[in-house]
Amino acid sequence: MRQNLASQFESEGADNTAYDEGATAHVSMARILGLFRPYRGRIALVLLLIALASATGLAAPFLLRAIIDHALPKGDLPLLAVLSGSLVGLAAVGAGIGVLQVLVTAKVGQAIMHDLRVAVYTHLQSLSLRFFTATRAGDVQSRIANDIGALQALVTHTAGEATRNASTVVMTAAAMVLLEWRLALLSFLVLPLATWISDRVGRTREALTYEQQKRIARMSSTVQESLSVSGIVLARTMGRTSYLTQRFARASREVATLEVQSHTAGQWQWSVIDLVLQAMPALTLLLGGWMMASGTAMTIGTLVAMIALQEQLLFPLEEVLRSGVEVRKTRALFARIFEYLDKPVEITERRDAVTLDKATVTGHVRLDRVAFSYDQAGPATIRGVTVDIPPGSHTAIVGATGSGKSTLGYLLARLYDVDAGAVLYDGVDVRDLSLHSLTDILGVVTQDPYLLHASVAENLLFARPDATDADLHAAARTAQLHDLLAALPDGYDTVVGERGHRFSGGEKQRLSLARTILRDPRVLLLDEATSALDTATEMAMTRALDRPGRNRTTITIAHRLSTVRRADQIIVLDKGVVVEHGTHEALMGSSGAYARLVRKAA
Structure with a gap:
């Protein structure tokens, strides 16, 4: 027994080499998206608001080109005033749409989290005693509180931001092609490399997140057991307070280590993406200047507008890639949650269940x-x-x-x-x-x-x-x-x-x-x-x-x-x-x- 007890405690501090087995058991995206289905009307409104916000943002570079190529060279102050006022108006409309979008997204996200919490709690209530005798209460609480809580950022912020950024990327890319397709192709060269790196980083962080949540659940169980009334009495009467403190410190250290690994995994790959993205404006100016010198129909206004569109493209593009990594991480959280929802219900009520009248029951x-x-x-x-x-x-x-x-x-x-x-x-x-x-x-x-x-x-x-x-x-x-x-x-x-x-x-x-x-x-x-x-x-x-x-x-x-x-x-x-x-x-x-x-x- 002594050896088994030691093995149990040692397993809590085991190395983190087995991430992938649990993390790769993630659920399909179709099942995750099914959680959003009851709110498709409000989600459609969010998508419409995002499209409107992206459209208003796309008009700004074209107004800027008109100012540089027409209003300023000709000294046309009325035209300059109209175009400048239009830029301010577009900014105001975009800000208003953004506020409304955040409000609707937050309400939808919290409604989904509420549904998920209630679904897990209700399902656990229907499981037999066999499940609870084999599961630590701290793990159950961790999945309902920590895992679902960690998903809130996805459904209330990341999902909306990812959709808005993706819409901006698509519309900006279309505008760049319309403005000057050759310069647009130069900007698009970074996409295959960036997508490949993002996928690799996402897989790594998904595995780390799955293991991290397991360790958080274990730490929660330790807190629940040792800081209950019975736990305090046991620790003090046995003189094991220091041991329990060290045990908790070890669990906390493991969580902190995994947190660092999760945030820093693939960081050098992201540095490559950042370098390429930062170099794109300079390369665009170089190519545009060469085209102007070679007699190609290219105006300074077009080149400035292209740089503005490019700047408008690169940040949302990078955010879309990062959102993809976050989505991969949240699939690990969904894996842990759906693992509970998929537990078979052993004690069920039949459709034609018999109801006895308590007043006439004999008690045989x-x-x-x-x-x-x-x-x-x-x-x-x-x-x-x-x-x-x-x-x-x-x-x-x-x-x-x-x-x-x-x-x-x-x-x-x-x-x-x-x-x-x-x-x-x-x-x-x-x-x-x-x-x-x-x-x-x-x-x-x-x-x-x-x-x-x-x-x-x-x-x-x-x-x-x-x-x-x-x-x-x-x-x-x-x-x-x-x-x-x-x-x-x-x-x-x-x-x-x-x-x-x-x-x-x-x-x-x-x-x-x-x-x-x-x-x-x-x-x-x-x-x-x-x-x-x-x-x-x-x-x-x-x-x-x-x-x-x-x-x-x-x-x-x-x-x-x-x-x-x-x-x-x-x-x-x-x-x-x-x-x-x-x-x-x-x-x-x-x-x-x-x-x-x-x-x-x-």
């Missing part, structure tokens, strides 16, 4: 030859389990650690689907039930309850938002918690703290139980839900649960056997198989597996 639960394995290639965790739980009865499931008790609870709650057999409520296979109907029938309380960082009342109302104060108090009384809450300075408005650290383990379990009782489920599943309670409180709570006329079916998964003596039947599991069942007295009399468990616990 049956497991019929149930089999399940977490790993399809490994041994089965549950094998051929058949259990019949009559309505209104109390059934306990016990067994040694690793016998499959909690797994059976997961199957009852349909956090996983069985591999074979069936779990039935009132004779209906849980896979045929609507998800809403299942959660309406079944209430689950776990050993490690999750509480929101909110008030007690808000935590209770999470289960039933329309509950009254009287309902809250009744549920708390059943969970033997009302007197404690009422004695607090803020009562039910007391904030429970991060993961409920304001309360003790037993108080958190009772609060979780009260939250579930508030929904009044017909079937109550208690998975080690009273493990932190003292015997007196547990007995009082058990009597309170039994008080409403035994119309609720209770299933208790327990390790502490003193809690199940009064159960109507006790199911004993061993290595995923039912080895005994009966009442406490009958099982003790048989001197089998249950009796041995009781003697060990004594």
Whole structure:
């Protein structure tokens, strides 16, 4: 184990030689563009504004040529005033169009980011527990916050700028051809080289970005784990604060190194492009001067206008190439996001799902030859389990650690689907039930309850938002918690703290139980839900649960056997198989597996 733990930590600082495998798994541009489809009307407006802005910019060099070739040589002041005023007017129109374009682009971009965040969150909510047990929470948060956040620059700025620059390049190139095609061809010679270099740099930065986001997710997970309340307590009581600081520093250093590599990769290639682009005006003047000296029809105004168009072409062209690199980088981000969206949904609701009326549900639960394995290639965790739980009865499931008790609870709650057999409520296979109907029938309380960082009342109302104060108090009384809450300075408005650290383990379990009782489920599943309670409180709570006329079916998964003596039947599991069942007295009399468990616990 020591070696495995060391290998795990060392892998977090491994070298960055395996970028390409993940980065090359990027999604197609067609799928990315599909995100923009719902906003094609507003995108069309943006494209129209961009075209208008480019057109106004193209007119300026022609006005400049008219000023140099006609208005100035002839001293025509009225013409000069008209042409100069036109230049100012075009600039004002272009500025106004630019503001409107930025506004519309920002709204479209943020709408797309909102859709993407909600889509990822909704899809993750539909995945089975298998995904979350194998994935660090920090990685999930990083993909929703960091990866999608990094895409905002693309859809709100880069995409609009790239489109505007591309439009300017196309229109400027057309104007240059119309003005003087031979000088235009000289300017176009740089395009093949620049495009090739841009593609190479883009591929490199795409791979680096994919790896960089992986390291950012890992760093986020480290922060979440070590700076939680539990993490702080663990670090300080174990004297490992310095170690965790060094571990975080190493993760941060890796992110910083990749950030530098991402920004500087291919920089010398870009320097070549910059050099060629900067040399183009001088080469154009040289060629234009040679053409004038050789008698070719070439005016100074045409040459100046060509230089102006060239200057107008080169900057947008360079920005288009850089935008291409940014788009390649964002494909790595989309790869990570779509990797989550492509995760198969294991727990689905059938189109013809059955909805049971909670008022008429009896609470009859049956497991019929149930089999399940977490790993399809490994041994089965549950094998051929058949259990019949009559309505209104109390059934306990016990067994040694690793016998499959909690797994059976997961199957009852349909956090996983069985591999074979069936779990039935009132004779209906849980896979045929609507998800809403299942959660309406079944209430689950776990050993490690999750509480929101909110008030007690808000935590209770999470289960039933329309509950009254009287309902809250009744549920708390059943969970033997009302007197404690009422004695607090803020009562039910007391904030429970991060993961409920304001309360003790037993108080958190009772609060979780009260939250579930508030929904009044017909079937109550208690998975080690009273493990932190003292015997007196547990007995009082058990009597309170039994008080409403035994119309609720209770299933208790327990390790502490003193809690199940009064159960109507006790199911004993061993290595995923039912080895005994009966009442406490009958099982003790048989001197089998249950009796041995009781003697060990004594």
